[in-house]
Each structure stands twice: as structure tokens, then as C-alpha cells.
Amino acid sequence: MRALLPHTQATWPLHDIAASRELEKAALQQRPAHQLIEQAGAAVARLAMALVPHGRSAVVLAGPGNNGGDALIAARWLAARGWRLQVYRFGPEPAAGSDAAHALRAAVDAGLEIRRGLPTVDGHPSPGSSAASGSGLIAGAPPAPIDLWIDGLLGLGAHRAPEGDIAAAIRLANRHPAPTLAIDLPSGLHADTGQTCGADTIRADHTLSLLTLKPGLVTGEGRAYAGRLWFDDLGVTPSPATAHWVGLDALTEWHQQHPRGATSHKGRQGDVVVLGGAPGMRGAAWLAATAALTAGAGRVYAALPDDDGQPWPARPELMHWPAQRWRQPQAWRDAVVVCGCGGDTGILPWLDAVLHEARHLVVDADGLNLVADDEALRKRLAARRSHGLQTMLTPHPLEAARLLGLAGAAAIQSDRLAAAKALAERFDCTVVLKGSGTVIASPGHLPDINSSGSPALATAGTGDVLAGWAGGLWAQAPDAEAHTVARTAVLWHGAAAQDHAGPLRAADLIEAMGALRRA
Ligand SMILES: NC(=O)C1=CN([C@@H]2O[C@H](COP(=O)(O)OP(=O)(O)OC[C@H]3O[C@@H](n4cnc5c(N)ncnc54)[C@H](OP(=O)(O)O)[C@@H]3O)[C@@H](O)[C@H]2O)[C@@H](O)CC1
Ligand SMILES: [K+]
Secondary structure: OOOOOOOOOOOOEEEEHHHHHHHHHHHHHHOOHHHHHHHHHHHHHHHHHHHOOOOEEEEEOOOOOOHHHHHHHHHHHHHHHHOOOEEEEEOOOOOOOOHHHHHHHHHHHOOOEOOOOOEEEOOOOOOOOOOOOOOOOOOOOOOOOOOOOEEOOOOOOOOOOOOOOHHHHHHHHOOOOOOOEEEEOOHOOOOOOOEEEOOOOOOOEEEEOOOOOHHHHHHHHHHHHOOOEEOOOOOOOOOOOOEEEOHHHHHHHHHHOOOOEEEEEEHHEEEEEEEEEOOOOOHHHHOOOOOOOOOOEEEEEEEEEOOOOOOOOOOOOEEOOOHHHOHHHHOOOOOOOEEOOOOOHHHHHHHHHHHHOOOOOEEEEHOOOOOOOOHHHHHHHOHHHHHEEEEEEEEOOHHHHHHHHHOOHHHHHOOOOHHHHHHHHHOOOEEEOOOOEEEEEEOOOEEEEEOOOOOHOOOOOOHHHHHHHHHHHHHHOOOOOOOHHHHHHHHHHHHHHHOOOOOOHHHHHHHHHHHHHHO
16 A cells, blocks of 8 residues: 655556456456455555554445445454444445445444444434434444544445435535545545536545546546545556556656756757747746746747847846747747747737747647637647647646637536547647646647646746746757656646645746756
């Protein structure tokens, strides 16, 4: 069993529902009946004991499927170690011969009292309870305080809004101050999308993902509901992943593969041109350009619409880019162009040329919106790869929706992995779909979900920093795949913010990212 959050050093394979079901099926065929679910329940009990070492009392919520089966087996183990348990079961009787039926039978045989209805909380019948107040494991014993809730209501099979007693039990656990350990998934969270199935979802303090790590735990709303993440593969060799959860090892790999040579000079570190920063939005271009510089690019230019030639505040290293230079593609087609970044419509005159010529192009913010609004530009973008040109798009969900012609961000958030893959296919390029659990998707690649980052990044300008940083890395490694550059930049960006308390100003983020390299 491994603790994965808040920091994961390693990159982990992720398996969606279909792949998890396949793996479970194969593992079940290779093992004696009910062995796998026994292992799963024992793993839950072990974690429960580790989490509350002095705990002696838990409420166990067991749903109708095998997630409930895991919970009943865990309850058996805990009872055998002297825990006082209130065990509640929800839903119909399990099918004869199923793992869930085995777990129920074994729990009853072990003398556990399995109750229906809603739990008694610290001796008081819960509001709306449809059952008489419970006494716990031992009939007649006084109600004990609760040290832990074990959530085995719904797991991989959750596909519709919890209702009735299941929904009420979720609300009860969420309201209660004792911590909750969710089995496999917080009940009500969708394993593939990380979206809630309805209004009631367990807000877990800990989640123990079993057999496979599910993408829904690490993107969308997953991080908000899963709490600290744990993983136990139950000794089963994983099948090929459907995505990866990228850990800090990918950053180490980048540093090893791209050392700054002892004899390096600025001419070898590549050029970046930031096209953006319309009047009133100069700061966005300043942030992107400063990020590219701090990432290590040799020369960084800012191509500002209506450039007034004023020097940059506190950043004399940045150079101005005369507009007429766009007319000479030979002067810039080998640079990385980072396009968007507060450019408003001022970048429009050059956008077509940039899409047509730039060998390495990062498109962010206003660049994305301008492309979304113009069919000719969309076609130009989609054709780039066939001309040997590489592109990285860095949309937030609303920009992604505009690019896909969808009504709003919710249409993207409902399945972030699918949306990122669709965008990557549509425009034949690498897509960085920002948000909690940023998704990196490229044609011919398994998608990656970033593991680093924190709410500290939810401030103005951090997107400009990401685009600029990606450009800066790419300038130094022009042969690297866009996907690898994107994954590295996103990981770096998040890692620098990881332990920051409170909001992180974008300019400070650049400094933190620079410091991370030196660390
Ligand atoms: N077998 C093994 O060895 C291993 C099993 N493992 C464990 O099994 C879990 C998957 O088990 P599972 O497939 O039985 O799915 P699970 O989520 O328990 O429940 C499905 C049931 O819930 C019902 N249901 C769905 N939504 C509902 C709602 N909103 N409100 C009410 N009911 C709802 C649904 O009914 P339906 O909607 O289809 O009518 C169906 O009856 C997995 O997460 C892991 O914990 C692992 O430990 C590895 C080893
Ligand atoms: K659960």
C-alpha cells in the first residue's frame, strides 16, 4: 500500500472503468473464489488501523455492490481486533455466489450485527433515520463515539445520482467531524471523469484506491473529494494503462536529458518570441516573456501590438520586436513563438503568418479565442502538423469549449480526458487542458494527468507563466516532442506552487520555478 498524495514522486499508470473491469476479470480468473475481495477488505482494515491507531470505533457504510463487500470484510477484520462497529448495509440483497454475497455471509458468520437504515451518530438517532437507533456491534452496548467512517457505499459502479438512504448516509458522514476513509472512490464520484454523479458525494479525508488508480481521483473534482490518496494494487500485475498520472520523476528525467552544457552560450539556448501584450495587457506578455527567460531561453523578444518602445519594468533582458519583422519569416520561423498572452485582437494581423510558419508554436488565451472564432485560422492550425510544424495549445476549460464549438466550460469539465483528447485530434497537436488535474493530450500518445499544483495557482497571470515557460523549455530542446515539453512545463509550474500557502502572485511563481531548478 502506498501513500500518493500530497506528493507523488513516481509516475503512475491510470486505468479507466473499462480497463479496471478487464483487469479485475482477469485477476478473478487466476485466483481462488473471493480471494481478491478478501485482500481488498483486509487492505482497508489495515489502513483504518494505521490512520487512527488509537481508534476503536467506526461506522461502516456498505452499499449494494462489491464496494460494500470490501467494507464488510474490513469490518470483520476490525471487529476481530476489538473495534466497536456500527455496520449499515444499503440496497438489495447481493446475488447468490457473488463476492458481495460472500462478504455479507462472512460478516454475519463472524457475529457482526448488520443494520439497515441510517446510522446512529454518537448515540443520537440521525435525523430522518428510517430505523430504530442502533447499538453498535454488541447488542445492548452503550453507543461509542465515532473515530472513523468507512465509506463502502459506491465504487466503480457509481453511475447515477445517489438518492434515498444512500444519499442521506453520505450527508451524515460529510457532516460528522470524524474522518472518513473512502474505499476505492469517494461514493458518488465518477471513476472516469472525476465529476460528481449527483448532489451528494462523500468528502473523504482518505481514499484507498484498489487494484487500479482511477483517473477520476486525480482530475476534475477528484482531488476535492478524495482527500489523501492511497493505493494498493492487491498484488495484481497491471494491464496497460489508459493514461498516466505524472509524478516529479518526469522533472528529474527532463533535467537529466537536458543539461545546460558548460560551454553553452545564449545562441545555443534558443529564441522565444512572445506575441501578445496589447495596451492595457502588457503584463501578460511580460509574465510570459520573463518565464521564458527564467526557463533558460537564450534570447526572448516581446512582440507587442502598438509597441511604444518603453523598457520593461525591472526586466532589461527582454527585447522589443519591431512589427515589420513578422514580414520576414526567415528571421523567426526557428524561434518558439508563444502567442496569445493578453494580445487581444492586436495580434490578429500576424496570427495567420505565425500559424503558417512557426516551427514551434504555443497558443494561449487570446490566440485560442481568435482561432476559435475564425474558420480559416482553425483550418490553418489543424494543418500545421502535416507541414512538419509542432503546436501546443494551452486552453482553460472555457477556451477549450470555444475551440470545440461547445456551449460552456461545463461541457468540457464533464469529461476532461475525453475533451482534451478530442481537441488534440481535432487540431492534430498537443493540448494542455488546464484546471485541477491538468490533462496533456496528443495524437498517438496516452494522455497524462499532472500530479503537481495547488489552489495557490488560481491567480491572474499564472497561465501566461505556463505558456512562456513551455516556450522557454522548447527553445532549448527543439527536438523534444511537444507532449514532453508540455508535460514538463505543467509539472514544473505546479511543483513550484505545491507548498505555497495562500494565493501565489504570477511574478513570484516565476521566481519559485527558477528556484526549483537550482534546488
Ligand atoms: N470483486 C473484487 O474482487 C474486487 C472488487 N473491488 C471493489 O468492487 C467495487 C466495484 O464493485 P461493483 O461493480 O459491484 O460496483 P459498486 O460501486 O460497489 O456498486 C454497484 C451497485 O451499486 C448500484 N448503484 C450504482 N449507483 C447507485 C446509486 N447512485 N444509488 C444506488 N445504487 C447505485 C448499482 O446498481 P445499478 O445502478 O446498476 O442498478 C450496483 O448494484 C470497486 O469499486 C471496489 O471497491 C475491488 O476491491 C477489487 C477487488
Ligand atoms: K466508496
